[in-house]
Amino acid sequence: MKRWLGKTEVVLGNHSDRLNAINIFPVADGDTGTNLYLTARAAVSALAGTSPDATETGNDVGALLSRAGQAAMEQARGNSGTLFAVFLCAAAEPLAGKSRLSAPLLATALNRAQIRAWSALSDPVSGTMLSVLEAAARAAQAVDSAQxxxxxxxxxxxxxxxxxxxxxxxxxxxxxxLAPLHEAHVVDAGGVGMLLVLDCLRSAVLGEELQDELLEGLHGYRLQDPHIHEHMPADDGVEVMCTINLSPLAAATLRQRLDEMGDSVIMSQVGSTASLDDDESEGETSYRWRVHVHVPDPEPAVALIRSLGDPTDIAVSQLALPREAGGETADHEDSGTTAGQPRHEL
Known part of the structure; x- marks a missing residue:
């Protein structure tokens, strides 16, 4: 698992510019590669310096992956990064207590991950990394059944x-x-990112090289191809993300209200442990949630979130800003910004 995540961080970093170049859905903001890379980096950083004998996860594959996934969820960037974190957290659940991966466990983990990813979005769309993850899960189940x-x-x-x-x-x-992809003659950036993640898993488990030939012929993915979003109309609005403890009812209310305010709403539980919130009458069970939404104006969304709980790490990012020719890569990331997108912590 550590080898897979480490390889994933490196590969997503190396491919961040090409992923950014073809990123036009759901917003042509050219940051899918950067967001995936930074989210993977958070997962790897959570495991830094640990070994099977030196970490509380022991030889537990699921515990280690859960630890990485929760760190990724807390620091997830954008739609793609949030869904990647959802994928890690969900895949970890069936692996809890297991010391190795197997075909049956892989099938179960991928199926759990694709279900959780589809359900995290208020308005899931085919032709994205969701479809890629679903296809991967079905393939794993087919092999497991045949074997x-x-x-x-x-x-x-x-x-x-x-x-x-x-x-x-x-x-x-x-x-x-997807019509926007067909018109631009490119494949989905998030889908390619998920393909890279899965090939990294194959490489790490089987001890084989990455299959670079997979990317040959993918439309828009040649090094000489331009960043296709650069001449597209700028997308108005902002991306708001945060983490918050909410009861199931409050979480459902927040999702419904955010759906009314904007789009690209993603809400996913961080971890599976419930806590008991004290109020003036009696405690109420709550869970930790990662929240993501695109809205025209951040203030109403932030006010709504704060009216329901005490959020942490509220970050507001412009969906579209002028970019340098050729686009920026994750190599230019600093502590306060996603490449090409200033983030404002509130």
Whole structure:
């Protein structure tokens, strides 16, 4: 798991510029690669300096992945980063208490992850990283079924091969599933990011090289291709993100109100532990949530969030700003900004 996440951080960093270059959905803001990279970096940083003998996760694959996923969720950036964090947290659940990955566990983990990712969005859309993750999960389930639940390394290898191939085909299909992608003649940036993540998993588990040939022929992905969003109309509005403890009822209320205010609403639980909030009468069970929304004006959204609880790490980012020719990469990230997008902590 540590090898996979470390490889993922490096690969997403190396590919951040190309992912940014084709990022036009849901907003043509050219930051999908940067957001995925920074979120993966948060996951890896949570495991820095640990070893099976030196961390409370012991030899527990699920515990280690859960630790990384929760760190990623707390520091998730953008739509893509938030969904990647959801993917990690959900995949960790069936792996709890397990000391190794197997084909049956992979199938269960990917299925849990794709269900959680689809449900995190108020308005999920096909032709995105959601579709890629769903295709990967179905491929893993098909192999597991064909192998009769065999938990050998051989079956795991077959499953990982099938997962990456299914993800690739799903990425290719995205171009014709979404009108903006079809018009621009590119595949979905988040989908390519998920393909890279899954190929990193295959590489780490099987001890094989990454399959760079997967990216050959993906429309818009050649180094010489321009950043296609640079000449598109700027998107108005801002992205608001935060973490907050809410009861299930309050969380449902927040989601409904945010849906009315804006779009790209993502709400996902951070961890699975409930807490008891004290009030004047009696305690109420609450959970920790990561919240993401695009709105025209941040103030009403921030006011709404604060009316329901005590949020932390509220960050407001412009959805579109002038960019340098060629775009920026994650290498230019500093402590307060996502490349190309100033973030304002409130």
């Amino acid at each position: 009769g639940g065999d938990d050998s390394n051989h079956s795991l290898g077959l499953a990982l091969d099938a997962v990456v191939e299914a993800a690739l085909q799903a990425v290719i299909r995205t171009e014709n599933e």
